[in-house]
Amino acid sequence: MESTSQLFANGLKYFSELVAIELRNMEAIGLAQQKMLEGMGVLAQRQAEMAEGTLRRSFGAHSPRAEGSLPSPASGVQAMVIGQITSLKTTMLESQANSNVLSELAARSGGEVADILQSRMIAALDEFKAALEQVIPQTSAPASASLTVQPAPQA
């Protein structure tokens, strides 16, 4: 009778431990989702800023007003071509730099999410192991004791 109630108590304890572990898992998933959303928000914001910056600079670079004066006839075509090449080079460098920033933001955000989930998974495994260890020795101990303590048949 006593062992049945003890078994029941252990089972209940084990079950509540499992529920607690599952709740902590859910919390971690929630946090990971929040981080993911934050990361996506920052990423989207940076993308918008970059697009706006590119447009602003493009207008600035190609507007004769922004440069202060029109190219003189003396400098002519050569100056215009050099200007275009410089502008193209700058645009390419800017695109590369912007792309690097977005990639790093995405990698950091993704890494943070993965880190949260991985840490939680490892912790959950440890907790699960601890919960099992709490239950199993108590239920299996009498059995193993009976195996070792019981006198061997003499005959």
Added chain:
Amino acid sequence: MNDLPRWRVAGALLLAVTAWFGGAASAADPLGRFPADPQQVSVAGISSGAFMANQLHVAHSSGIMGAGIVAGGPFGCAVDRVTGEGVAALASLAVGPCMSVPSLLKPVAFYAQIATDLAAKGWIDPPGNLARSRVYLFAGKADKVVNPKAVELGASLYRTLGVPTSQITFRDQDLPGAGAGHSWVTKNFGNACDANASPFINDCDYDQAGDVLQSLYGRLEPPAVRPEGRIVAFDQAEFVPRAAAAANGLSATGYLYVPKACEAGATQPCRMAVVLHGCLQSAEILGPEFYTRIGVNEWADTNRITVLYPQAHATTVAELSAQNVLAPLNTNPNGCWNWWGYGSDNLYLTKRGVQIDAIWSMVRRVTGQGN
């Protein structure tokens, strides 16, 4: 014949004893206290050392009287945004806008706001202190590593934060040929003036050490022909939490140059200059070249200046304390000073940053203000 084994044993013992004492002698001693005036502390550096000198200056503006910035950009250059726990900084911002694509740098107000926000949280001294500072900035016209426009923005930020223009020395011309490459510039040592290569010390017939120190301290005595002070190697690990120097990008050993007139027992306190090397310039890589050949010790000798040369360390993934998914983003492969938040240090540009805190603790030790 019988004596041979005995000789062997004696020889082995001698070797063991030599190795023991040799090892003990090469391990750096704790940093000592010297007669130095805490009101006369300046910082200077090149490249990542310039960014760090700038961070140290802004973070500890109440305790640092001036900064020499050689090829370094504005405070908070790699910061994406200020967060509740510090700042979110990106290596891609460091190598992009701050170094090679200056057209993507933000307006000066953005960086000023970072300083204001960090000061409001108490993580840096109030920027108002900077108004008393003197600043030297240098942009090499042939610099292909840190674009001169980033240095110009750094000067502009100092003006925005209240440093009077009369207290800012900006050098970017009057050097032979195409101008200086990415380097600490000397009168007669190093690569060709326009080189952008190791050891990043260039011979441009320009005494940058003298110009930096005189811009910060005023007119000085001419430099010694041959410095007669001594170099002291010291243990840097004691200044880092849990002595985890390597994980935080700090070398185990730092160096201090002590002129004869600044030894313990000197009647008058000396000035103190903190001089920071750039990436690929630490003693681990260059040996003693940076802390003996850039011309600073010569000026220090005749002008009573003790010079602290802290050393950065090239950190690998294996040395990081957190072996997680983000570890590869937290390394420092070139032994640079921390100006983009590596090592998961999101307070790296503040008084609570691991490297800033370590260097400042070294300063306090030497000047007798700390343990």
